[in-house]
Amino acid sequence: MSGSQASGPEASGPQASGVEESVLLRTEGRVGRITLNRPRALNALNHAMVRRIDRALTAWEHDPAVETVVITGAGERGLCAGGDIRVVHDDARDADGTASAAFWRDEYHLNARIARYPKPYVAVMDGIVMGGGVGISAHGGVRIVTERSRVAMPETGIGFVPDVGGTRLLALAPGELGTHLALTGASIGAGDALLCGLADHFLPASSLQGFVSDLADRPVAEAVAAHARPAPPAELAERRGWIDACYDAGSVEEIVRRLLATDDPAAKETAEILLGNSPTALKVTLASLRRARRLGSLERVLDQEYRVSCAALSAPDLVEGVRAQIIDKDRRPRWFPATLAEVTDADVERFFTPLGERELGLSEGESGTGAGAEEG
Template sequence: MTGGEPPVLVRREGRAGHLVLNRPRALNALNHDMVVRIDRALTAWEHDDTVETVVISGAGERGLCAGGDIRAVHDDARDGDGTASAEFWRDEYHLNARIARYPKPYVAVMDGIVMGGGVGISAHGGVRIVTERSRIAMPETGIGFVPDVGGTYLLPRAPGELGTRLALTGEHIGAGDALLCGLADHYVPSPALPALLADLATRPVRDALADHARPAPQGELAAQRPWIDTCFAADTVEEILGRLFDHGDPAAKETAETLLGTSPTAVKVTLAAVRRARELGSLEAVLNQEYRVSCVAMGNPDFVEGVRAQVIDKDRRPRWSPRTLAEVSDADVERHFVPLGERELGLGESAL
C-alpha cells in the first residue's frame, strides 16, 4: 500500500470484478478492515448482473497473502483482552463461508505465498489457480496456534492422511501437491496470468482457462503416501512421532523433527480439531469449532511466545509452555472445544 491507496483495490474490468489485496510490504497480510472491504464488494457484485466473475489476487511479486495480521493479534493477546481479535475472526470466518457459497465464479489467483488467512480467502473459492511460484501452507502450529479459516475443514479432505501431516507440521507445498490435496483446481504458469486475467474481462472463466491452464509439475506427496498414511493415522501425536522415527525413510525422520519443533499444546489441539472436523460435515460447523479453538488458543502462552520467536524477534527459538507433549493433558486439549455461550460464532448455512 502506497500513499493514500486503500488496503484492498476494488475495480471493474469488463465482466469481471477484481479484488487486489494491497499491502505488499506486509505480504498482503489480512486485517479486519480488509475483510470488511472484501465482504462489501462481494455484496455489491452479487446483486450486479453486469459482474459475472470475481477475481482475487495480491499486489506485489511475493504472493497473494501471508495470512492474518498476526502482529495485531499478538499485541491484542499480550496487551489487550482479545476482543478485537475475536471480532476480526468473527467477520473473517463469515467471509470464508460466504466465499464457499458465492453464487458467481470466484477466481482465486494463488500465486506466490498463500498461508493461513490467505488460504481462507482463496481455497474456499470455486476456481483456484496455482502457479510454479505457489507456496501454500497452514503454518499455525509453529507459532503456538491452530489452523483456522476453514483449514481444518479442507485438510482432512485431502487423500489419506496428507492433510493431517500438513496441519500438524505446517509444511509448505507447491502447485502439484496443492492440486493433489484439493486446495487448488488449475495450474497456470505465472507468465500466462496477465493474459488470463485480461481474457476474464470478456470471456467466461471456463473458456479462458481452456486457453491458459496447463498440466501441473509433479509434487512430492504422492510418492510419500505410503509412510504418511501409515504414520499419521495414529491416534495420538506421540504415536505419530514414534511411527515416523521407526519407519526408516529419511523423509519420515525429517518430518518427525519438524513436528518436534512445533508447540506441544498446539499440535495436540490441532490433531483433535482435524479428527473432529471429519465428523462435523459442513464448513460452517467446522468454522464454529475453529472459532472456539482460536479464542482459547490466543490466550495460551505459546501463541505470544511463538509469534515473538518466529515473527518479531525471529530467533526461531520458542520456549513452549508446557515444554513437552507428555505435559499436555487431555483436559488441556478438551478446554479448547468448550462452547463459548453467548460469544459463539453461530454460523449456519441458512444464514448464507
C-alpha cells in the same frame, strides 16, 4: 489491466483512505477485481480489509454487470501471507483479545461466504498463500496455482491451530496428507496443492495477466481452457506410504514414534519438525482435524475453529510463538507445557469449550448475513 476503471463499491480514488489502498476494487468488463495491496507485508489481512472485501462481494452479488469475481495480490511475492499476526499477538499480550475475536468472526464469515458465493470466484494463488490467504482463496470455486505457488497452514509453528476453514480443507485431503500438512506446517507447491484438493488448475505465472484479462470478456471455463497447462509432479505422492501409515495414529506421540521408526530419512526429519512445534497446538490441531471429518459442513467447522482460536488467545503459546518466530526471530520458542507428554486431555478439551452467547453461530443459520453483519 492498464486502462481499467475504478468502480463498484467504494472505488479507490486519489483521496482513498489507507484501508481502501490496502484493498483495490475495480471492474473490467464482466469481472469484479479484488487486489490485496500490502505487498511489503505480503498482503497480510487485517480486519478493515476483510470487511471491505465483504462489502465488495455484497455489491457485486447483486450487480448483473459483474459475472465473475477475481482476487489477486499486489507485488511478485504472493497472494496473501495470512492474517496480520502481529496485531493478534499484541492484542493477546496487552489487551483482552476482543479485537482479535472480532476480526476472526468477520474473517470466518467471509470464508463461508466465499465458499457459497453464487458467481464464479476465481482465486489466483500465485506465490505465497498461507493461513488467512488460504481462507480467501481455497474456498473459491476456481483456484489457480502457478510454479511460484507456496501454500501452507503453518500455525502450529507459532503456537496456533489451522483456522479459516483450513481444518476442513485439510481433513478432506487424500489419506493423511492433510494431517501431515496441518501438524508440520509445511508449504507445498502447485502439484501438491492440486493433489490435496486446495487448487483446481495450474497456469504458468507468465500467463496470469493474459488469463485475468481474458476473464473480462470470456466465460471462466473458456479462459481457463486457453491458459491452463499440465501441473508439475506432486512431491507428496511419493511419500504417501509412510505419511498415511504414520499419521493414522490416534495421538501425536504415536505419530512421532511411528515417524522415528520409519526407514525413510524424510519421515525422521518430519518427526524432528513436529517436536519443534508447540506441543499444545499439535494436540489441538490433531483433535480439530479428526472432529472436522465428523462435523461435515464448512459452517460447523468454522464454528469449531472460532472456539479454538478464541481459546488460544488466553493460552501462552500463541504469544510466545509469534514472539520467537516473527517479532524477535530468535526461533527458540519456550512452549508451555514444553513436551507432548505434559499436555493433558483436559488441556486439549478446553479449546473446544462452547462460548455461549459468543459463539460464531454459522451453523445455526447466520451464514447468509455476510462478514459485516456482526457490527451492525
